[in-house]
Amino acid sequence: LLDFNENMSQVTGETTLLYKEIARNVEKTKKIKIIDFGIGQPDLPTFKRIRDAAKEALDQGFTFYTSAFGIDELREKIAQYLNTRYGADVKKEEVIVTPGAKPALFLVFILYINPGDEVILPDPSFYSYAEVVKLLGGKPIYTNLKWSREEGFSIDVDELQSKISKRTKMIVFNNPHNPTGTLFSPNDVKKIVDISRDNKIILLSDEIYDNFVYEGKMRSTLEDSDWRDFLIYVNGFSKTFSMTGWRLGYIVAKREIIQKMGVLAANIYTAPTSFVQKAAVKAFDTFDEVNEMVKLFKKRRDVMYDELIKVKGIEVSKPNGAFYMFPNVSKLLKISGLDVKSFAIKLIEEKGIVTIPGEVFPLNIGKEFLRLSFAVNEEVIREGVQKIREFAEQMM
Numbered sequence: 474l475l476d477f478n479e480n481m482s483q484v485t486g487e488t489t490l491l492y493k494e495i496a497r498n499v500e501k502t503k504k505i506k507i508i509d510f511g512i513g514q515p516d517l518p519t520f521k522r523i524r525d526a527a528k529e530a531l532d533q534g535f536t537f538y539t540s541a542f543g544i545d546e547l548r549e550k551i552a553q554y555l556n557t558r559y560g561a562d563v564k565k566e567e568v569i570v571t572p573g574a575k576p577a578l579f580l581v582f583i584l585y586i587n588p589g590d591e592v593i594l595p596d597p598s599f600y601s602y603a604e605v606v607k608l609l610g611g612k613p614i615y616t617n618l619k620w621s622r623e624e625g626f627s628i629d630v631d632e633l634q635s636k637i638s639k640r641t642k643m644i645v646f647n648n649p650h651n652p653t654g655t656l657f658s659p660n661d662v663k664k665i666v667d668i669s670r671d672n673k674i675i676l677l678s679d680e681i682y683d684n685f686v687y688e689g690k691m692r693s694t695l696e697d698s699d700w701r702d703f704l705i706y707v708n709g710f711s712k713t714f715s716m717t718g719w720r721l722g723y724i725v726a727k728r729e730i731i732q733k734m735g736v737l738a739a740n741i742y743t744a745p746t747s748f749v750q751k752a753a754v755k756a757f758d759t760f761d762e763v764n765e766m767v768k769l770f771k772k773r774r775d776v777m778y779d780e781l782i783k784v785k786g787i788e789v790s791k792p793n794g795a796f797y798m799f800p801n802v803s804k805l806l807k808i809s810g811l812d813v814k815s816f817a818i819k820l821i822e823e824k825g826i827v828t829i830p831g832e833v834f835p836l837n838i839g840k841e842f843l844r845l846s847f848a849v850n851e852e853v854i855r856e857g858v859q860k861i862r863e864f865a866e867q868m869m
């Protein structure tokens with residue numbers, strides 16, 4: 474029974490959950506109040522119009538399998554939305570609706586990755602890309618993001634280009650970026666698109682945080698008119714519409730690719746959930762609510778940043794996107810002799826503060842950083858950062 478697929482030994486699950494588990498134990502045994510900066514989802518309820526549409530669809534009996542590609546009405550809406558927003562020319566047939574962005578990414582990797590294929594990704598990155606690549610026998614190749622306190626994170630496109638080999642199959646790009654909250658410059662996005670086009674390497678672009686932009690301009694990879702030649706675009710409903718539990722995402726690519734995705738979808742999960750798709754059609758009418766949420770998140774970001782810069786031993790840059798802050802704690806690690814994982818665990822055990830150690834995301838640079846989510850209310854942010862401050866001061 475334990476004779477698993479041999480690549481499985483290299484794959485880990487949602488490591489972020491481990492820290493929540495530790496927190497649950499601390500809460501129970503030590504009676505310490507837990508403040509969770511580990512969460513990766515908006516904390517607001519899904520907007521009412523979306524909930525109502527789901528109820529209506531259920532009451533109307535919209536509870537059967539749909540097409541593996543999703544319902545036409547939703548595919549059409551997604552295409553229209555992207556075209557209006559990014560000046561693209563996506564057709565309904567170039568969209569497949571999936572049960573979340575993670576399954577979307579999974580479909581992309583299964584469709585393309587052969588054993589030995591190399592996939593270039595930034596370090597740090599959303600952990601699941603590398604895990605799925607390894608599961609399929611592929612090899613993650615990392616390009617380090619650069620960091621300075623003043624400038625924040627950026628991608629070194631020359632370094633990225635230098636990682637290309639004969640075995641490179643794909644470049645994975647995520648903008649705005651988890652875990653650093655970076656909005657990459659339009660110029661860098663353009664350069665990455667050019668590298669992918671010039672080298673005939675697939676660009677997998679995960680733009681799931683594209684509505685969480687606080688300053689600067691978001692350039693989508695869909696803005697290049699020849700996107701069909703190199704791009705597989707992934708997005709979803711989880712973050713923009715606060716719909717994480719509903720499980721809905723999508724892929725955009727040229728028609729032949731989407732056809733193949735449909736074959737995989739039919740074999741793996743048949744179709745995304747029917748009434749959830751009906752509700753998602755109405756999600757595109759809730760941008761007033763989305764904009765309010767983003768305003769609220771911007772305020773929270775400012776509060777967290779203003780409080781964190783007061784903490785001695787922590788260096789932090791202000792992120793322009795997503796809802797994560799990625800402070801450098803290397804000074805505190807040096808003083809305490811702790812590695813970042815033990816540091817995060819001690820912070821839970823002594824102060825009840827959950828953060829995610831950077832090395833979850835996954836390699837070198839992350840070893841000196843912690844990810845804090847500001848998708849929590851302002852009072853909690855103030856209280857939590859105050860406790861981090863006490864924790865840091867005890868170490869000094």
Ligand code: PLP
Binds near residue numbers: 573711
């Ligand atoms: N991509 C990135 C960069 C994410 O941060 C997340 C969720 O945390 C996902 C994809 C997965 O989103 P979904 O809930 O649609 O599966």
